[in-house]
Amino acid sequence: MTARTLRVLAGAVLAALLPAGCGLPELADLPLPGGAPRGDGYAVTAEFSDVLDLVPQAAVKVDDVTVGSVEKISLAGWTARVTLRVDADVRLPANATAAVRQSSLLGEKYVTLAAPPTAPAGARLVDGDVIPLSRTARGAEVEEVLAALGLLLNGGGLAQLRTINQELGAALDGREPAVRDALSQLDTFIGGLDKQKADLVRALDALDRLSGRLARQKQTLGEAVDSLAPGITVLARQRAQLTEALTALGELGEVGTRVVNRSRDDTLADVRALQPILEQLVRAGDDLPKSLDFMLSFPFPPNVTGAIVGDFVNLSVTADLDSASILANLVAAAPAPARGAASPTAPRPPGRPSAGGSTTVPRPGDGTGPLPGLPLTECLPDPKDFPATWTPPKDCLLPEGCVLLKPGSTVPLGGLILPKGLVPPGTAFPAGTELPAGTVLSAPCVLPVTGAVTGQLGDLPDLLGGGLRP
Known part of the structure; x- marks a missing residue:
């Protein structure tokens, strides 16, 4: 063993003994890197059905700007609860949405917060609020995309595309003018629909209102349909009689047609014969009803x-x-x-007024009154x-x-x-x-x-x- 080797081993032993003897932090106690908010923030809990491989201290972003970090990940039944620490300066609506996204193809996972895309914004999101499962989502994993692509390439319909292409070419071969004309007519039709878009929208709105009214009156309509059942039952029982009545009516119509056709000339002759009488009645005018009135008291x-x-x-x-x-x-x-x-x-004579005055004579009945014949x-x-x-x-x-x-x-x-x-x-x-x-x-x-x-x-x-x- 050389001197260099001994020095390396001694250094390693010293490095291992120093933390225990001098109170230095262990490796597990070292903080993980992440985008923690500056100063005090507010905590929001988001519920996810799947957080993939999201880890604590992961970034929390709004419009691709880091505004906080993942503080804690816990499990409640089959639901993952992610506690997010968001900067106090960030203002989000109470009905905000949360989603787990990936920074790149092989990048880290983070949580993005956003306002609802369609619903109007509610009150402000505050400390302790919960974003439920209905407003959370996650992005697709690379493995899921590759698995779907593999399913399409192996067991999908790509093998049939060539057959479809060949059959389509054979069907359109020699019919290019007809296809071109059909496409032109289709373009005209679609253009007409586009011009009538407002009318179609109004028609659809009216249909929607009608459908809503029918839905509100569903019970009444159901009762009306139920009340028709006895009548339909009676009609079903009397179907034979109704059929016989309609058949007899058809025969009566045939008989009536024959009678009208055969008596047409006589009817026209009778009408022509009545014409002079009707003309005289028209000329008589009011004299006829007056004479009838006089007949009631004849000879007076x-x-x-x-x-x-x-x-x-x-x-x-x-x-x-x-x-x-x-x-x-x-x-x-x-x-x-x-x-x-x-x-x-x-x-x-006595009692006669002078000339120029109104002349009066006794009236039968009371002996007074204006002279008959004078205007009153x-x-x-x-x-x-x-x-x-x-x-x-x-x-x-x-x-x-x-x-x-x-x-x-x-x-x-x-x-x-x-x-x-x-x-x-x-x-x-x-x-x-x-x-x-x-x-x-x-x-x-x-x-x-x-x-x-x-x-x-x-x-x-x-x-x-x-x-x-x-």
Whole structure:
């Protein structure tokens, strides 16, 4: 043994004895290199299903920047719990994600923290928070990639690619124009879809809303389908009867077709024969319903219902004894003077108003009222503003309860309707007074038929002066 060898052995023994005797740290107590945060940080626990060969003191990175280190790795059941020490200046959302990555193909493992890619960021991640399994992941190992590649090369479909290529070439051989045209049409079709992308998105959104509404009403739809079961069962039982009914209906249709075809000429002849009758009915117009109304009270007029009392009829006669008109008609004299105009030579009888005033004569029934034939403007409603029920003023001296009803109103008992709007004789209004067509007179407006005779006396000057006076 040489002196050099002895010196080496002595140095080794001295190096082994010095730590034990002088209190130097052992090799296991030496700290491992790593990116520990500077100063105080906060601890976060991440749960992984597999941490690969991640070791304590491994780096913790955010956007490829080291912000902390792995403080501890423990096992809780089948879940690995990794305690991370992160620099206090690093701000991360409470729903941050964690993943185990590899710095290079053969590099070390580290943990990367990041904000959620799709979900909105939550509150800030603080000391003691836990990142659950649903927000952690790990990268693929080189061994896994090589194993998958080996599976593809050995037992995959690469051997069939050549066959597929050959068959595809044989199928397209000589059909290049058709394939080119198909690709062109496909490009046009895809372009049209791209232009209608907004419409398609709206349609899909509407379909999504419809699907959601149907999903919310799933129970109601289920109950509706269940309630259809009895009806479908009844239809199934009566299928034979329904089939026979449809068959009979088909036969009836055939019979009806034959009848219509054979009677077509006769039907057309009957319609042509009815044409003159229908034309005459159209020309008759309102006369036909009026005549039917008159038939109900024949041989009396329709307003005679108020004159029938028990088993007898009250009748009255109104005689116009205007002497001037009578003489003019009998001896072809000059036309009768206008009513109300006094004769310049005839003396004015007592009670007769002076010329220029309103002329009145007794009205049958009460002995007062306006002269028949004169317009009663203040006693008639405005045709443009006809109320449902119009009551004449008391100054008109009309019978109490005499009102006018708007056209289209129901005719009261004993009332009178004016189809053409002209007032006939025998009412409280002068004959010939124009009212809106269809106006209804109440029963008090129709003069009562009592059978009494109203007489008037006078001498020849009174006759020649324009009428008899009381």
